[in-house]
Every structure is written in C-alpha cells, then in structure tokens.
Amino acid sequence: MHFRHGSREEPEINLIPFIDVLLVVLIFLMLSTTYSKFTEMQLRLPVADVEAQRDYPKEVIVAVSADGRYSINRTALPDRSVETVTAALAAAAGGAKDNVVIISADASAAHQSVITVMEAARRAGLMQITFATQSAAQAGR
DSSP: OOOOOOOOOOOOOOOHHHHHHHHHHHHHHHHHOOOOOOOSOOOOOOOOOGGGOOOOSSEEEEEEOTTSOEEETTEEOSOOSHHHHHHHHHHHHTTOSSOEEEEEEOTTSOHHHHHHHHHHHHHHTOOEEEEOOOOHHHHTO
16 A cells, blocks of 8 residues: 655635625624614703792601711601601601602712612602702802
C-alpha cells in the first residue's frame, strides 16, 4: 500500500457566509421590532401654583421628616409603625371620613415613609389624600 505523505492543507473557516447571515438577522430584527413608549400609564405630573391653592376646611396634615419621623397636626408621634400612624390619623379625623389628608414630606424622606402614611390613611378610612408642594420661588429662599 502506498500512502501519500504530501503536505496537507489545514481547512480554513470561511467567515463571509456567517457575516452575511448575521446581517440578514440584524436587518430582520431592526424591521420587526417596534419601539413603542409605555402607553399603559399616562401620567400628568402636578404643577404647584401658589395662587391656586385650595383651602380644605377638614384637613389632617401629616409631616414626614427626612429621617422618617411623623407628626400629625404638629403633634409628633412616638412610633413609626403603621398602627401608630393609623390610630393618630383616626383620632385627628375625629371619626369623619371626608377629611383630606395632606402629606407634607421632606424632599429627602424615604419613599417607604410616605407609603406608610398612605397605608395608614387607607386603614383609617381616609380616602382623600393630597401632597403639599412648594413653588420654585419658595424653594430658592
């Protein structure tokens, strides 16, 4: 038997068909992908206007400090739990369910602190909640 002992070439990998396939896939994805905004929630952010403030005759003002302490109608609460805030809100409302809860939170207050006040208002049966804001002129002072 006679075997050839010649030089054997190494097979090369041809990348041109691979690149062609990738370009076709890229073009397909670019044409078939829809770039849509999230239209499920259409939000209109509130605008603070000093002249257009409403006067709520039956209001309960809840202040939230930057470190998460609460005060209701300028009375500091000893505890930060939802149950304590609920009891204080119910007492401040005096059993009336049409009172408006005004949440005046510090700009650097934790989000959870504001959610705690909202949950306490829901538990106390106070469904009208609004947030206190300040105008840009007042913020600069």
